[in-house]
Amino acid sequence: MKELAGRVAVITGAGSGIGRGMALAFAEAGMDIVVADIDDEGGRRVGKEVEDLGRRCVVKQVDVVKRDEVEALAEQVWSEFGGAHLLCNNAGVSTFGMMCDGLPDRDWDWVLAVNLHGVIHGLQAFLPRMKELEGDKHVVNTSSTAGIGTAPFVSPYAATKHGVLGLSENLRAEGAAHRISCSALCPSGVNTGIVESGRNRQADFGGPAGTGNDTVAKFIAKGLDPEWVGRMVRQAVIDDQPFIFTHADTRELVDDRYERMKASFDWATAWRDANPGESE
Ligand SMILES: NC(=O)c1ccc[n+]([C@@H]2O[C@H](COP(=O)([O-])OP(=O)(O)OC[C@H]3O[C@@H](n4cnc5c(N)ncnc54)[C@H](O)[C@@H]3O)[C@@H](O)[C@H]2O)c1
Known part of the structure; x- marks a missing residue:
């Protein structure tokens, strides 16, 4: 999408971190911004920053888990702006530090609901x-x-992020006939509030909780500046990139995963050769 100026960007989870970085970067490029976040205070702070850049901003408190709220957001955007050419499904949360079998159902439900259903609701309402x-x-x-490599002790998070990657690649293929493209943003450490994502946990999922984990907190604190990430996303949208890898060393994760997959084909070929008649 080459033309940004004068168009509208809707960004979920824009009240903090990477979403805020994207809101500022797209506002700098002359876009009007819709900040959608469950945290109204954070949303309003970012709304003010966008307006200080001379752009129009609508701040809406939205829980992406609630399909009717996301639908109402889309309705409002179309009635106030006449449409939005850019949608960033960005809101996300995580639990940290437990093996997959030890996590309570409510933790699984929360992370799946925000990170996966939140994105699905965005697509259902806006596409x-x-x-x-x-x-x-x-x-x-x-x-x-x-969403690409192995991420021990954040299994619900990894499950959702693999899902979001798959959804994104599918949308890129399906949307072409409608001139709708899609990028999957795949960051490693970015210095945001993600380690404290339990701060905004909804009552339905047990209410606010400390999710902090010292090791992850140190890793995230040393992460990239979210405003820099926002500018990278902006250029990737202009250049229509399918994946946005913020960190160069992610390449090793990609190589490692596909090497392991290819090695499994070698094993399967050997097994088929030893068991003729069982395969195609
Ligand atoms: N920070 C990192 O290192 C990192 C790395 C990879 C991916 N990500 C992803 O980046 C995205 C943004 O996270 P961040 O790191 O900026 O964290 P953050 O906590 O700073 O921002 C997340 C925002 O999402 C909002 N949010 C949470 N639940 C919501 C809900 N139900 N409905 C609407 N908004 C909700 C929060 O209020 C917050 O403003 C997430 O999808 C996260 O998984 C972050």
Whole structure:
């Protein structure tokens, strides 16, 4: 999507971290911004920053887990702005530090609901409307390096981020006929509030909780500046990149995963050769 100025970007989870970084980067490029976040205070702070850049900003308190709230967001955007050419499904949370069998159901439910259903709700509400707009449209879904490689002790998070990566690649293929493209944002450490994501945990999932984990907190504190990530995302949208890898060393994760997969084909070929008649 080459033309940004004068268009509208809707960003979930824009009240903090990477979402805020994207909101500022797209505002700098002349876009009007819709900040959607469960944290109204954070959303309003970012709304003020966007307005200080001279752009129009609507701040809406939205829980992406609630389909009717995301639908109401889309309705409001279309009635106030006439549409949005860019949707960033970015809101995300995580639990940290437990093996997959030890996590309570409520932790699984929370992370799956926000990170996966939140993205699905964004696509359900916005895609039918975006299809009707003239010109190129773009969706950025925030996945993670945990959506590509192994990420021990954050299993619900990894499951959702693999899901978001798959959804994004599918949308890129499916959306082409409607001039809707899609990028999967795959960051490694970025210095944001992600380690404290339990701060905004909804009552339905047990209410606010400390999710902090010292090791992860130190890793995240040394992470990239989210505003820099926002600018990288902006350029990737202009250049229509399918994946946005913020960290160079993620390449090793990709290589490692596909090497392990290819090695499994060698093993399977040897097994088939030893067991003729059982394969195609
Ligand atoms: N920070 C990292 O190192 C990192 C790495 C890879 C991927 N990510 C992903 O980046 C995205 C943004 O996270 P961040 O790191 O900026 O963290 P953050 O906590 O700073 O920002 C996340 C925002 O999402 C909002 N949010 C949480 N639940 C919500 C809900 N139900 N509905 C609407 N908004 C909700 C929060 O209020 C917050 O403003 C997430 O999807 C996260 O998984 C982050």
